[in-house]
Amino acid sequence: MSRILEVRDLTVEYATPRGSVVAVESVDIDLAEGEFLGIVGESGCGKSTLLFAIAQLLTPPAAITSGSVVFQGRNLVGLTDKQLAASRWRNLSVVMQSAMNAFSPVKSIGAQFADAVRAHENWSRDRIRQRSAEVLRLVGIDPMHLKSYPHQLSGGMRQRAMIAMALLFTPELIIMDEPTSALDVVAQRSLMVQIKELQDQLGFAVAFVTHDMSLVSHFSDRLVVMYAGQVAEIGGTRTVFDSPAHPYSRGLLEAFPSIRGPKVPMTGIPGNPPELINPPPGCRFHPRCPVALAECSSVEPELYPVGEVEVRCLLHAKDGVARV
Amino acid sequence: MRYLLRRLGFFVLTLWAALTINFLIPRLMPGDPAIAILARFHGRLSLSALHAIEDSLGIQTTQNIWVQYVTYIGNTLRLNFGDSIQTLQPVSQVVGAAIPWTLTLVGVTTILAFCLGTGIGALAAWRRGGKADSVLPPLFVVGTGLPYFWVGMMLIILFAEVNPWLPVALGVDPGVTTGFNAEFIGNALRHAILPAAAILITSIGGWVLTMRNTMVTTLAEDYIRMARAKGLSSSRIMWDYAARNSILPNLTGFAMSLGFVVSGSVLVEDVFNYPGVGFQLVQAVENEDFPLMQCLFLLITVAVLVAVLLADVATALLDPRTRTAR
């Protein structure tokens, strides 16, 4: 399977009155055709910023200050909206967190679908309607709702309508920013199942951002754990999930109780994520890390390979052999 | 639709309030203007004319206040406002002659100011951080701080003395026959340009700033980002998604601010001696012509109320959320 997305050294900064804040630092990510990549982390770790940076949807005061995003062989960074329009929606579409906010409240669903189509193709009204009805049926919504307005649909339906809209041109990559966060647990799971089914059916790749690690790990092929704007750990989901190499990932996973395992006292991760205007020296996680070494407060760790995964932790610094 | 019914109810209620205020003011003022009027004209008017004035003011001092009130409401609904003290012509006639002048001047100028203002506001918000946005809004803020009549006076100085290119007074040059002929219309238009400019300059700032501020908030919404993600063209996003969502919640507010524009136009008409409703109002006040004054006040209020109602109807038609609103 070929790689459709290659993100190299991507850095995003925000201009603030107190100076510029690095929200995403030197991130490398690859995505193959049809792959499901989960991106997890706490609030404020930069995962949504990363996603929007990849899709070239940042607005001032945020901007990409270095790095490249090569999608289907083309570097998207620095292109104008006009130049990007060719790939937008046809090859790369977006699903957002709150469908209530992602749809314009004064236009019908059908009109917004039609907008997306007409921006790229010259189809007749009938053909647009046909295709819109088709994608709605794919997600299990009655096509009569094309005439409905966003506020007339239930939350779950709206979310699925958004996914349907993303499928209008059967793109190669769909970027999803916490699409399940606004739903209840049951709807969350059913939405995930639906996304996975559609993926199997249509073959698109997914980059999925969420704070709910356990939810995404059932469905993703690979997992990226982000902390304080950096990639903390990246690798196959099963490996990361079953034996997390980074103390942060371990802390995240241990915060979720297991239904079947023995009863153990829960441990959270003490402290708060750092303020990115002034990150801690050395490893950014060291103030909260239960197994920090002396040099962790002065040496900035790189991403070190450990088996199939890569970890940003000094514990794995020497030749990929875990010292602890 | 429940929404429209509520707005209609509001219209009726405010109308009633305006009528009542109109009725109460002379009675609440220190001293009694009714007595003052009567004393003033006592020797010079026939009894019937006196009664006419009493009627129009709703002051039949021999009857109790509720009867007066009911008579007053009845008269008003029948468009009987009595006679003007200045000319002894029926008030409705005087007012009727003035309405077309003001309607064209204020009506056209407001529509122009609204369209231009919201357009500029939308553009300024769209190009935020650009040069236009840093220069224009402060300029318009300054504009909102200018008194209407002073702008009028400045224009007069500019065009009467410095560059006598446009007429600075009256509705038409004396001697031009009224009627729907080209000469009259052309002449009237020339006379309307400066007053219109005064109103435009002072009122446009408000539209620009409101639109810009609402638009800025709208542009931060997710659906704008989504529209960008879909690859829609900039102009489409700006007008169809951003501007549309920005204007709608403001429509009724815009109409309500008409009250301010109308207030300003009163002063402008006075400065330019433009024979409209506002000018008549000032004349009426200066000459203590109370029947005329009351009628004009009512007229202006009703006009604003109608505008608000129209805006409500427009909102109901354009905003799908109102159809299922509480």
Added chain:
Amino acid sequence: MATIDVSAGVGEAPDTGRRSRRDFRFGGNLWLAIRSNRKASVGLGILVFFVILAIIPQWLKPGDPGAEIYARMAGPSAAHWLGTTAYGQDILAEVIWGARPALIIAILAGLFATVLSVLIGVSAAYLGGVADDVLNLFTDVFLVIPTLPLVIVIAAYAKHSSVTVLIIVLVITGWSYGARQLRSQALSLRNRDFLQAAKVRGERSSYVIVFEMLPTMTSLIVANFLGAALYAILTASGLEFLGLGDTSSVDWGTMLYWAENNEALQTGQYLWAVVPGVCIALLGTSFALLNNAFDEISNPALRPVRRLRVTHS
């Protein structure tokens, strides 16, 4: 009024403050906020200038400013920097002394109108339900009725009366706009956690309103005060210009009234006709600028956005 950003009839207004109570530290931040905002600095500068004129006119131009003792219609000269009126008054003296009544009217009317706005707007938001509907209706009625015509009619009946009546009328006609805005913001705060916490603690409603809600709304209240002051000065001068104020007082609007009565524009006495108007415009502008600045302070979304300088290889 400067800006209109409340919705009417459909849904709620945009959330004007997504911040917790902690973020609204006033005092020191205020000075910084004004200084960094150019509009506010200019506005404040102008305002201070006029305040000084209002406080110490006698130091600048002692004597009775309305005295008609000089040569009539004289042009500018060393003795009379701005010349004299058709009645032999020194224009500069009148302009300087005119600052005081202008500021008094603007500030007093603005203050009382704001108090009314806060009372009615915040109570409506806090009480909710039927009380809210009734107060809302009340507010809307006052908002729609066009102010200047109403003010003119009232002033006509009151017959060239005192400043007090003028201020009362301005307050009655000027509070409704602010009430709407404040109600909007109060509504968005109503269900915030820190208010719920106060209620759970058992605090009385009045305590919650005054000590918990109002402090977070300070910048909007100040913006409203400035807006009301702007409205007051413009309307008051409009009235005076029409001759409905106290025509014997020394006041910018009244100066313009007499100027027009004497056909100053047509006879070339421009200074008489222009300068008082410039003062009104300047004072009005200062209020408008400060109002706008405080709008931005209370709604961070409106502040200028920074852009990073980025070059892509």
